[in-house]
Amino acid sequence: MKRAYLFDIDGTLLKVRRKVNRKLIQRILERFDINHRSLENLDFAGKTDRDIFSGLLDKPENDLFHQVKQLYLQELERHLSAEDVQVFDGVHDSLDYLQDKMAWTGLLTGNFARAAEIKLAAIGLLERFRFGAFGDEHHDRNDLPPSAFDELIRKSGESFHPSDLVIIGDTPRDIECARSFGSISVAVATGTYSHDELSAWNPDVVLSSLAEFPEWIEGFTTCRRKQT
Numbered sequence: 434m435k436r437a438y439l440f441d442i443d444g445t446l447l448k449v450r451r452k453v454n455r456k457l458i459q460r461i462l463e464r465f466d467i468n469h470r471s472l473e474n475l476d477f478a479g480k481t482d483r484d485i486f487s488g489l490l491d492k493p494e495n496d497l498f499h500q501v502k503q504l505y506l507q508e509l510e511r512h513l514s515a516e517d518v519q520v521f522d523g524v525h526d527s528l529d530y531l532q533d534k535m536a537w538t539g540l541l542t543g544n545f546a547r548a549a550e551i552k553l554a555a556i557g558l559l560e561r562f563r564f565g566a567f568g569d570e571h572h573d574r575n576d577l578p579p580s581a582f583d584e585l586i587r588k589s590g591e592s593f594h595p596s597d598l599v600i601i602g603d604t605p606r607d608i609e610c611a612r613s614f615g616s617i618s619v620a621v622a623t624g625t626y627s628h629d630e631l632s633a634w635n636p637d638v639v640l641s642s643l644a645e646f647p648e649w650i651e652g653f654t655t656c657r658r659k660q661t
């Protein structure tokens with residue numbers, strides 16, 4: 434059965450050391466003389482970068498937003514190294530598995546597109562993803578699946594249905610956005626939400642990590658094949 438797989442980045446594929454990202458953002462806000470309370474207790478999980486930076490600046494749609502965004506991307510590129518990034522268990526094996534199946538594999542992430550590139554390039558995974566939707570254009574994560582879907586159709590030249598998409602992420606927002614588009618939702622408990630917390634949002638499955646993904650998708654596909 435034809436399927437396409439869309440991965441969230443932070444908390445799902447990898448973790449950027451918290452101190453690195455927060456300190457970088459704090460420094461940028463200070464450089465622009467933007468007073469903001471400590472970032473330590475703010476919850477970024479599942480939010481788009483556009484939403485995060487808009488919230489920090491209060492007035493999102495102005496030149497300042499674009500200046501801060503550009504500086505954030507420059508600083509991220511300059512300072513992020515592979516040592517700052519932890520790749521979660523099973524990520525390489527899951528991507529190898531999908532590559533062997535010649536599946537369409539993409540990104541569905543709240544990161545700015547360039548931030549996604551920088552993070553994935555730091556650990557050599559950028560080339561694994563052929564399409565995606567990012568946090569540049571949208572405040573609301575639920576607006577990302579239609580964008581990714583349109584790009585999938587355009588790039589593959591094939592027809593897909595929203596239920597052919599498997600959306601993989603680590604927060605209730607990932608689960609919600611999969612459901613809003615009628616797609617399959619895979620939750621992984623490698624981010625800030627526990628297995629039980631994610632289960633409460635009723636995704637199609639909760640995995641402890643992507644180490645469980647190839648076996649689960651194999652069983653899921655076989656099960657669906659028998660039903661049809």
Ligand SMILES: [Mg+2]
Nearest residue numbers: 441443444603
């Ligand atoms: Mg995430």
